[in-house]
Amino acid sequence: MNSCACNARFSAGRAIEAQRILSRRLSLKWPGGEARRALGLDASYARVEGVDVGVGAAVLIDSSTLETLGCSLHIAPVCVPYIPGLLAFRELQVMAPAASALAPHADVILVDGHGIAHPRGFGIASHVGVVLGKPSVGVAKRRLVGEIAVLGGEKVVVSRGAPVAVVIDRPGGPIYVSPGHMIDLKTAVYVVKPLLKHRLPEPTRLADLLGRIARNGLKRQATLGKEWIEGCVVRASGCARSLALRLEGLGFSVEVW
DNA sequence: GCGACAG
């Protein structure tokens, strides 16, 4: 049974068309300067009283010290299904609101999923980059398109005759790094490497952790109060200087600085 | 028609 809180139903055809249109705004040119602050984005889900609830999480990290500078959560019902190639339409429902407040302070955005290593060259990382007007990088744990090849001693993913992602072997498994928006493959790898402490880069890893902790709280019917949110953030990254909470329709989001 | 298929 597919319980959905929306009125309109999702159209894969229109979504694909939207990707084709949005992809015309794609740029693979790095604006220049250093990537001092990186924002990591991730989404997790839970079934609450029959409805799919999405938890979007964002964590802003200082690239040189790996210190957490800020966090944000957005929780809301999600009715868009997951379809390979159309991931962004599901995750962006909660990811974009969670990212909005912190994105202006980030030099680059890291997203859980692919960038141009996608059937239409427009994965979720590219989508996020174009929508937020920021440089973005996709960091995925599994391959979606293309074949593995070795170029100059470097393991890459080749799709449509071009290298679209670099494969970095990590303890626990490989990660696929691909340009999202306003960045090239080489720079994307250059930006991600200093952030690697565990299998996934810190921004994305902590966003995943933060979102998972919040989701577990939802499942326990926890009180969605200030202390609860603060607990999530403290447990995920150890940071909680100040906190702002605002209600948005059925869902809500919080920001911690 | 058959296999592949981010999270």
Add this chain to the structure above:
DNA sequence: ATCTTGTCGC
């Protein structure tokens, strides 16, 4: 992504 028991290893 999420569900889900026991099990292997530090």
